[in-house]
Amino acid sequence: MACLDPESPRPGTGHWAGILQSWGATALEWLYPGRCVLCLDPTPTGICEGCAADLPRSGPSCPTCAEPLPFASGCPSCQRRPPTLDAVWTPFVYAWPLSHLLLAYKGGGRPQLARPLGSLLSAHLPEAATEGIDRVIPVPLHDRRLVQRGFNQSEDLARTLCRQRGVYLDTQSVSRVLATPSQQGLSRRARKANLRGAFAASAALSGQRVLLLDDVMTTGTTLNELARVVRHAGAAQVTAVALARA
Ligand SMILES: [Zn+2]
Ligand SMILES: [Zn+2]
Secondary structure (H helix, E strand, C coil), X not given: CHHHCCCXXXXXXXXXXXXXXCHHHHXXXXXXXXXXXXXXXXXCCCCCHHHHHHCCECCCECCCCCCECCCCCCCHHHHHCCCCCCEEECCEEXXXXXXXXXXXXXXXXXXXXXXXXXXXXXXXXXXXXXXCCCEEEECCCCHHHHHHHCCCHHHHHHHHHHHHHCCCECCCCEEECCCCCCCCCCCHHHHHHHHCCCEEECHHHCCCEEEEXXXXXXXXXXXXXXXXXXXXXXXXXXXEEEEEEC
8 A cells, every 4th residue: 555655754844854754763752642743732633723734735636536637627537437436535645744644653553643633534524525424434454454453544534533523433334354465566457456355245235325434545446446345235325535645
């Protein structure tokens, strides 16, 4: 997955640079409750408004596949093949310093970052994304992976979003039945083949309006495959959200 790609901090970029360069040594100091994880200013949400406003936001993009759209002439990839998702939202771009927060969170095993990142998503996701939604389904991890990592990052983000928006969090209706190898470095076609048969969904989804949730959307293969399975199980509407688009 792109979110595990090594990426060096850009030196001398605003007030975060020094803080992020010393991330390893001082990480725990940043996790004091009531402080912004980026600038240490007091904030109840974990990432202060000033830092959140400076994070890289997504520009104009296709409403059904999230591909950046520089021109208002329609999306070439959705015109080639009808999209699996009814709508998709990716409020941020997967770039520094958000990429470092996500790396520190899941790669570095700092689950304390779940709440600030979940609040960030909740604050910047349009209300339309959760209006009329029956349930939010986070991308499931295979049991073996869950034991290794100790938490499911998508489920953690979804938990905060659902609590703040009053939407039902469903972690039961979809499961990951195959422990597929990492998608990192695979082509779009290979990613698709890699995920075939990875998910299974229960009949409880019949007629449901479902919002899928992932932490980072790269090619969209994971969300599209999950959407296909959920739709096959009878869901009436399938939309998706990822905190960031890689
Ligand atoms: Zn801050
Ligand atoms: Zn599109």
